[in-house]
Amino acid sequence: MSGLVSVIIPAYNEQESLAVFLPKLVAELKKTGSYEIIVINDGSSDQTAETVLKFHKENPSVNLVSLSRNFGAQAALCAGYREARGDCVISMDADMQHPISALSKMLDQWRQGYDIVCAIRRRSNHLGLFKRISAGLFYCLFKSLTGLKSDMGADFRLMSRSAVNALNQFSETPVFLRGLVSRLGFRQCTVYYDENKRQYGGPSRYTLKKMLNLALTGILGFSLKPLHLIFLFGLLMMGTGIIALCAVIAMFFIYHEITMANVLLSTLITFSGIQVLILGIIGEYVGNIVMTVKKRPLYLIEKNTLRKD
């Protein structure tokens, strides 16, 4: 399989990285055949746009899509998936942490018929201890809450045209691409890479706040388990209160004695439980509303002989 290869790159204040990265990427892609590179400038305040435009003048295959302000890397990637025209679309970071050398492996898998090739980073000492621990904890929590088994990498992946078309049918906001992609179906596989160190332009553009937001988006968008847990907790609390209340009443009939503190405590637990349970019930309805307003497609088509495309 061959055809146009699109590479989409979200970039936020990455002028220094892009100046080094783009020539290397172009040299690699020239080996594979026809290609287009789309840099999505996510409201950078440095010379990111000017840097890309300079390349565009010399080589029209290098393109720029500038967003009106900083929308975050997930939104920038979505813009890239919608603008890309390739038969396959590769997303990678601008900071060269995703090695260009992994592209040929990913393209090989696509040529063998895979629709989604996720690149997963091997254990890396370049990553700070905090990033490694926080990412590990998040994926552990995410997997246990959503039941998704597949490994999720950073947003370094290749997707075939059919998979991109399927992804573009999702219009939910905020978006958590890793979750959506692992739920798309299609033929998926993984390749492994060693992550490079971030060399240019200072620290990661993902601030702690952006990272926490992304983690929350992932969990809230893909799991209603926190709501189910509230419901169960309410049920458990109400049950405990009722048992305690029954014990107090039994003590009254057996020993003819009653302690006000016990009565108050068990009543308090029962009614607190009822309140949490009611919250849980409301939560279940809210959960249904959340899933409905996302308007996720009911199904996705992988192959259809009725259509030519």
Ligand code: UDP
């Ligand atoms: N990025 C972006 N918008 C943002 C933050 C990041 O487009 O608001 C881009 C950034 O330029 C880079 C990619 O997303 O190309 C990944 O960001 P970064 O390397 O800072 O994240 P990390 O590698 O630390 O996860």
Ligand code: MG
């Ligand atoms: Mg990075």
